[in-house]
Structure formats: C-alpha cells, structure tokens
Amino acid sequence: MRNLAKRKQETLPRWRELIVGAMRNTDDLATAFLDRLDTVEGYRSGLVDREGLRDSARESIRLILEAVTAGATTTQLSSLPSELGRLRARQGIPVEDLVTAVRLDFGIIWSALLWRANSADMAVLALHVDSLWTVVDDYARAVHQSYLEEKAAMAAFTRDEQQTYLAELFGPAGLVPSKIEQIARALKVDADATFRVVVVDPEASQAVHRIANTLAAGGEQLFVLNQSGRVVVLWPAPRTPTRGLETQHRQLRDVAGGMVAAVPGLAAVPAAANTAHEIFRTIRPDEHGLTTLTDAWARVTKGRLDDQTDFSAHLLSGLASITDEERARIVETVRAYLSTGSVTDTAAQLFCHRNTVLNRLGRFEKLTSLNVTVPEQAALALLALA
Numbered sequence: 001m002r003n004l005a006k007r008k009q010e011t012l013p014r015w016r017e018l019i020v021g022a023m024r025n026t027d028d029l030a031t032a033f034l035d036r037l038d039t040v041e042g043y044r045s046g047l048v049d050r051e052g053l054r055d056s057a058r059e060s061i062r063l064i065l066e067a068v069t070a071g072a073t074t075t076q077l078s079s080l081p082s083e084l085g086r087l088r089a090r091q092g093i094p095v096e097d098l099v100t101a102v103r104l105d106f107g108i109i110w111s112a113l114l115w116r117a118n119s120a121d122m123a124v125l126a127l128h129v130d131s132l133w134t135v136v137d138d139y140a141r142a143v144h145q146s147y148l149e150e151k152a153a154m155a156a157f158t159r160d161e162q163q164t165y166l167a168e169l170f171g172p173a174g175l176v177p178s179k180i181e182q183i184a185r186a187l188k189v190d191a192d193a194t195f196r197v198v199v200v201d202p203e204a205s206q207a208v209h210r211i212a213n214t215l216a217a218g219g220e221q222l223f224v225l226n227q228s229g230r231v232v233v234l235w236p237a238p239r240t241p242t243r244g245l246e247t248q249h250r251q252l253r254d255v256a257g258g259m260v261a262a263v264p265g266l267a268a269v270p271a272a273a274n275t276a277h278e279i280f281r282t283i284r285p286d287e288h289g290l291t292t293l294t295d296a297w298a299r300v301t302k303g304r305l306d307d308q309t310d311f312s313a314h315l316l317s318g319l320a321s322i323t324d325e326e327r328a329r330i331v332e333t334v335r336a337y338l339s340t341g342s343v344t345d346t347a348a349q350l351f352c353h354r355n356t357v358l359n360r361l362g363r364f365e366k367l368t369s370l371n372v373t374v375p376e377q378a379a380l381a382l383l384a385l386a
Contacts, residue, residue, distance in 0.1 A: 023069075026058050028112075042096075042101075043097060060102070071131075085142070089151045090150065098143065165186040169266070191267070195237060197233070208224050234263075259291060260279075260292070275293065315381075318366075321367070322367065334360070338372060338382050
C-alpha cells in the first residue's frame with residue numbers, strides 16, 4: 001500500500017498535465033457530450049435548447065476537470081451543481097435522465113484522456129481514475145440533490161397555490177363562470193368535468209394528506225381542503241368508465257366519509273360537499289369506507305327532519321313506555337321486516353316463529369300507531385328507525 005501511495009504521488013504531475021491538456025479542449029468535449037446525450041430520452045424532447053445544453057456541458061466538464069486538478073469537490077469550487085439541478089427541475093427533465101446525462105461526463109473525459117495518453121501513461125491513468133470518478137460522482141449527487149430540493153419546493157408552492165384557489169371555490173360568495181375557469185386552470189382540471197367529492201372527519205386529515213401526496217407522486221390528482229369541522233376531498237372522475245374502484249377511491253376505502261360520486265362541474269362542488277357532509281354525519285362509529293346518498297338517504301332524511309321537528313322522537317315516543325329489552329326486540333324485528341317485506345323471511349332471519357314476528361309488529365303498531373304493512377306508514381317507520 002505504501003508503494004502504491006508513493007507511486008501515485010510520483011505520477012501526480014503527469015496526471016495533472018493530462019487533465020490540463022483536456023481542459024484546453026472543452027468545446028470538443030462538449031460536442032462529444034451532446035452526441036451521446038441524443039441517446040437519453042428526456043433530452044430529445046426539446047425541453048432544453050441545444051445551445052443551452054452546449055453551454056452547460058462545457059461549464060460542467062471544465063468544473064469537473066478543475067476539481068480533479070485542485071483535489072477538491074465541485075461543490076467546493078462552484079455553485080454550478082446546485083444551479084444546474086434547479087434549472088433542470090424547472091425545465092421538467094426527468095430525474096433519471098438528468099443523472100444519466102451528468103454521469104456521461106466521466107466517459108467523455110476518460111476517452112479524452114486515453115486519446116492524449118501514450119503507452120507509458122496507462123499506469124498513470126489506472127492509478128488516478130478513482131479521483132476522476134469521485135469528482136464526477138460528487139457532481140452528480142450534488143446536481144441530483146439540488147434537483148430534488150427544487151422539485152419539493154415547486155410541489156409545495158403548487159400545493160399552497162391550490163389551497164388558495166380551493167378556499168376561494170368554497171368561499172361564501174357565489175363565483176362567476178370566469179372565476180370558476182380561473183380556479184380550474186390553477187388546479188389543472190376541466191371546469192366542466194365530473195367530480196367526486198368526499199367529506200371526512202378532521203382526525204383523518206393527516207391520513208388523507210398522506211394519500212394525496214402518494215397519489216401526486218404517481219401523477220394522480222386528489223385535492224384536500226381542511227375546513228372547520230370537516231375535511232373536503234375531491235378529484236375529477238375519469239372520462240371513460242374504469243373497471244372496479246378508481247385509484248383515489250381505493251386509497252380512501254379505509255377512511256369513513258360521505259361521498260357524492262358524480263358532481264356535474266367544478267361550480268357544483270361546494271354544494272356537493274355540503275351533501276357529503278350530511279352523509280358523513282350519519283356514519284356510525286363502527287362503519288368505514290365511503291358512504292353515498294344511495295346508502296344513507298334514510299339516515300340523511302331522518303337527520304334533516306330531526307333537526308327541524310323532532311320527527312323520530314315524536315313518532316317513536318310510545319316505545320319509551322316499555323323495557324329496554326322489549327324495545328330492542330321489537331325494533332330489531334321491525335327493521336328486519338322493513339328490509340325484507342316478508343314475515344316469513346323476517347322469522348328466518350331472526351330464528352323465531354312467524355307468529356312471534358306478527359306479534360311484535362302488532363305491538364309496534366299499538367305503541368307508535370305505525371302499521372308497517374302499509375307502505376306509507378312503513379316509509380315513516382323506516383325513516384324514524386334509520
């Protein structure tokens with residue numbers, strides 16, 4: 001090892017001489033870089049103009065060679081790695097293509113060194129190749145890190161901007177069509193699209209935001225707005241029907257929430273959120289997943305009537321005169337009958353004789369004046385017991 005270190009030190013002047021020689025030809029090296037860059041998909045799309053690529057290639061190669069000569073890292077000598085990473089993030093170059101492009105520098109420089117070297121220089125190159133690779137690797141990591149930081153900042157800015165427009169959409173004043181279009185452009189959605197709207201408990205906010213971030217990383221849209229007493233979630237429905245649940249719906253399936261599944265246009269979203277909120281209020285503690293108005297219409301209607309007129313308490317007041325045990329048996333039987341419409345099926349479901357079912361239905365009628373075999377009165381009982 002000592003002999004190797006000594007030999008490396010002895011050959012250092014020739015190594016630096018080769019590096020300095022390569023620095024005199026950075027224009028040619030940049031041209032070679034651009035030729036190889038044509039094989040990288042992200043750079044063939046025109047996101048970066050050719051002259052801009054040539055300038056950055058020339059500056060990058062020169063910086064790498066200077067760092068090798070100085071025995072330093074590129075970040076110690078220049079802000080170029082940070083600037084390049086941020087620039088490529090804003091230009092929309094995919095990160096994997098960016099890293100591939102940066103690492104092309106090693107092959108370009110190595111080929112130039114081989115071309116300038118004579119047979120006696122092969123040992124010099126072998127002894128010092130690690131220093132070149134270390135500098136290129138450091139440069140690539142610095143560019144990559146800066147790219148990721150810029151992307152994170154861009155995403156945070158976009159989220160903040162979207163939150164502002166979402167809050168405006170749900171503002172107290174009605175919005176004119178031109179404002180709806182402006183909000184749609186900010187959210188990058190079609191104002192006339194069909195939307196899904198969900199309302200969940202504020203305690204689920206963190207989980208829902210995490211889901212939104214996961215979906216965003218995969219290119220899926222899910223907008224989340226925290227409001228007083230609720231969290232509103234919305235996304236545009238697919239233009240063509242999909243088999244099974246959509247990605248957003250699948251991700252939210254373990255979250256208890258009220259859902260309006262087909263909202264005609266962005267302007268109708270706030271009203272739909274209020275409906276979803278009413279559905280959400282009816283969800284019981286042991287229920288999970290997204291509940292629609294089709295699932296919960298009876299409970300929603302009951303809630304509205306109870307808020308205004310004490311509807312259920314008035315209709316069922318007669319049940320207060322019997323024991324809790326008897327009340328539970330009668331209510332269970334009436335609910336079963338309302339779901340089947342059949343005395344026989346109700347008896348089978350509750351594992352009792354059909355005469356027992358008839359007796360309990362009669363008892364319910366005597367206490368509430370509701371004969372559940374009559375459709376109009378059955379509807380009232382269905383709402384009261386929802």
